[in-house]
Amino acid sequence: MENLRKVFVTGVFRKRLVNAVDGVSFTISSGETLGLVGESGCGKSTLARVVLGLIPPSGGRIFFHGQEITEARAAELKKVRRKMQIIFQHPESALNPRMKIYDSLVEPMRIHRLVNNRREEKKKAEELIELVGLHKEHLDRYPHELSGGQIQRVVLARILSLQPEFIVADEPTSMLDVSVQAQMLNLFKEIQKKFNISYLFISHDLEVVRWMSDWVAVMYAGSIVEIGPVEKVCENPRHPYTLTLVSAFYAPANNVSEFTKVTDFKAARHLSGCKFYPFCLEANSVCKKKPDLKEVEKNHFAACWHL
Numbered sequence: 001m002e003n004l005r006k007v008f009v010t011g012v013f014r015k016r017l018v019n020a021v022d023g024v025s026f027t028i029s030s031g032e033t034l035g036l037v038g039e040s041g042c043g044k045s046t047l048a049r050v051v052l053g054l055i056p057p058s059g060g061r062i063f064f065h066g067q068e069i070t071e072a073r074a075a076e077l078k079k080v081r082r083k084m085q086i087i088f089q090h091p092e093s094a095l096n097p098r099m100k101i102y103d104s105l106v107e108p109m110r111i112h113r114l115v116n117n118r119r120e121e122k123k124k125a126e127e128l129i130e131l132v133g134l135h136k137e138h139l140d141r142y143p144h145e146l147s148g149g150q151i152q153r154v155v156l157a158r159i160l161s162l163q164p165e166f167i168v169a170d171e172p173t174s175m176l177d178v179s180v181q182a183q184m185l186n187l188f189k190e191i192q193k194k195f196n197i198s199y200l201f202i203s204h205d206l207e208v209v210r211w212m213s214d215w216v217a218v219m220y221a222g223s224i225v226e227i228g229p230v231e232k233v234c235e236n237p238r239h240p241y242t243l244t245l246v247s248a249f250y251a252p253a254n255n256v257s258e259f260t261k262v263t264d265f266k267a268a269r270h271l272s273g274c275k276f277y278p279f280c281l282e283a284n285s286v287c288k289k290k291p292d293l294k295e296v297e298k299n300h301f302a303a304c305w306h307l
């Protein structure tokens with residue numbers, strides 16, 4: 001990804017521009033995972049959608065195997081799209097509630113003509129369902145007869161039927177119980193090893209990202225403020241925002257740095273007029289445009305309303 005940007009235009013009477021993704025660049029190598037962390041609303045999901053071509057970028061370039069696909073024609077894109085898949089936070093919405101699991105599972109293979117006959121299709125469906133730790137009996141059920149974790153496994157099997165090389169996982173386990181989450185994360189890892197798949201793994205949970213990733217990118221207000229090998233970034237964060245993120249996860253509460261006391265960063269950012277407040281690097285970790293914190297509290301709702 002090279003200098004990707006996505007600007008949304010909102011507002012009916014007064015147009016407003018939202019720089020959801022603001023000049024993002026990164027590379028993911030074959031078989032590796034890049035974790036993407038950041039607070040809610042920083043642009044993670046928008047970036048995921050732009051990366052996969054689900055929404056067009058406002059600027060920048062996207063490459064797959066070194067070939068630019070930003071403005072590829074429909075026929076070329078269809079081939080590439082099969083290799084790039086996404087798994088979402090809410091698995092239920094990925095399956096048709098009126099279709100049996102079998103039919104949902106084989107649907108993409110039919111569309112892409114990856115099976116020659118019904119016998120081959122059935123064999124493939126059984127292999128896939130077992131690959132994700134479920135049983136043949138599950139194929140005969142409807143989505144409402146499965147648990148959230150089981151549905152997420154079916155969604156993964158469905159994606160795997162297309163032999164993807166790159167999967168964007170957008171908070172794929174955040175709706176699951178903690179114990180099921182761990183099983184699912186391990187399954188993602190096993191599958192990666194088996195098929196040499198690359199992941200862009202999005203989460204707001206630094207621990208999950210640390211467990212899953214080789215590299216981590218820290219996103220803040222639409223930009224990547226820090227990127228590097230996951231252990232290096234977690235052990236030795238360089239950007240003040242990463243420091244806060246790491247402290248919040250790993251340090252005792254009384255050790256969290258001073259500026260994390262500002263609980264509403266959006267309000268503070270608005271009042272200071274600095275996009276990166278309070279993590280502005282220019283000002284040596286604490287932004288010079290620091291607003292009066294009492295004002296931040298007082299104007300909390302008004303400021304959020306304007307944002």
Ligand SMILES: Nc1ncnc2c1ncn2[C@@H]1O[C@H](COP(=O)(O)OP(=O)(O)OP(=O)(O)O)[C@@H](O)[C@H]1O
Nearest residue numbers: 008009010018020039040041042043044045046047
């Ligand atoms: N279709 C849209 N039109 C206008 N603004 C949008 C649209 N989609 C997202 N945004 C805005 O872009 C910004 C980034 O949103 P996005 O959903 O990418 O954040 P996120 O980091 O994925 O958040 P979360 O972790 O809560 O899902 C937000 O300010 C959001 O309000």
